[in-house]
Amino acid sequence: MRIGDCGLPNADLENAIETQWKVTRMARAKKKASSQQVREGVLEIRNPKSEIRNPSPLVAVVMGSKSDWEVMRHADQTLTDFGVAHECRVMSAHRSPALATEFASDAASRGNEIIIAAAGGAAHLAGVIAAHTVLPVLGVPMKSEALNGLDSLLSTVQMPAGIPVGTLAIGKAGAVNAALLAIAILANSRPQLRKKLQTFRQEQEKRVRETALE
Numbered sequence: 001m002r003i004g005d006c007g008l009p010n011a012d013l014e015n016a017i018e019t020q021w022k023v024t025r026m027a028r029a030k031k032k033a034s035s036q037q038v039r040e041g042v043l044e045i046r047n048p049k050s051e052i053r054n055p056s057p058l059v060a061v062v063m064g065s066k067s068d069w070e071v072m073r074h075a076d077q078t079l080t081d082f083g084v085a086h087e088c089r090v091m092s093a094h095r096s097p098a099l100a101t102e103f104a105s106d107a108a109s110r111g112n113e114i115i116i117a118a119a120g121g122a123a124h125l126a127g128v129i130a131a132h133t134v135l136p137v138l139g140v141p142m143k144s145e146a147l148n149g150l151d152s153l154l155s156t157v158q159m160p161a162g163i164p165v166g167t168l169a170i171g172k173a174g175a176v177n178a179a180l181l182a183i184a185i186l187a188n189s190r191p192q193l194r195k196k197l198q199t200f201r202q203e204q205e206k207r208v209r210e211t212a213l214e
């Protein structure tokens with residue numbers, strides 16, 4: 001439509017268009033700011049009412065059994081501390097093979113960018129998940145009763161060339177570091193998250209420097 005087609009004098013019409021354009025620009029800027037935060041998967045909590053709810057989970061934390069949760073809750077806590085949207089699920093390559101393969105196949109379309117997979121003993125979960133997605137998979141070997149987690153470590157880490165699983169330490173250290181590594185990967189394209197990670201490292205170092213022995 002050309003200016004003037006609607007019958008208004010040109011000056012009035014131009015003013016009306018300018019005002020409308022300003023309102024649209026302001027609305028767009030506001031929308032862009034909040035969708036940017038959702039895209040970054042960072043829950044910026046300014047006050048409880050303005051919390052952005054349910055951004056898609058950037059990280060999936062899966063484990064072979066509920067008995068792994070006591071350890072894997074440390075991965076959950078670390079992701080929560082950094083405000084990274086994530087989901088935690090139990091599934092098993094052995095006991096629920098269809099669920100594990102479906103979950104891995106659909107992970108990217110659900111918005112997952114990284115999967116953390118924990119299992120103990122004959123720990124095939126991370127490898128099977130990795131076989132069904134091209135997302136980065138981080139494996140966390142659980143400490144086992146029979147062999148103290150050496151079985152879990154070897155069955156998670158010794159993947160054949162072609163299907164990588166980035167394997168972390170056995171147990172709690174592995175759970176925390178899997179979350180921190182996932183955060184570091186996400187932080188490559190998310191400046192807010194990178195800043196949080198740098199602050200975390202600085203505070204960690206400060207605590208070590210300030211440690212006094214009796």
Ligand code: C2R
Nearest residue numbers: 064065067092093094119120123124125
């Ligand atoms: P239960 O405590 O349920 O008997 O499980 C789990 O990760 C857990 O550490 C004992 C251990 O079995 C492991 N498990 C796997 C897999 N599924 C369960 N290693 C798998 O798919 O690799």
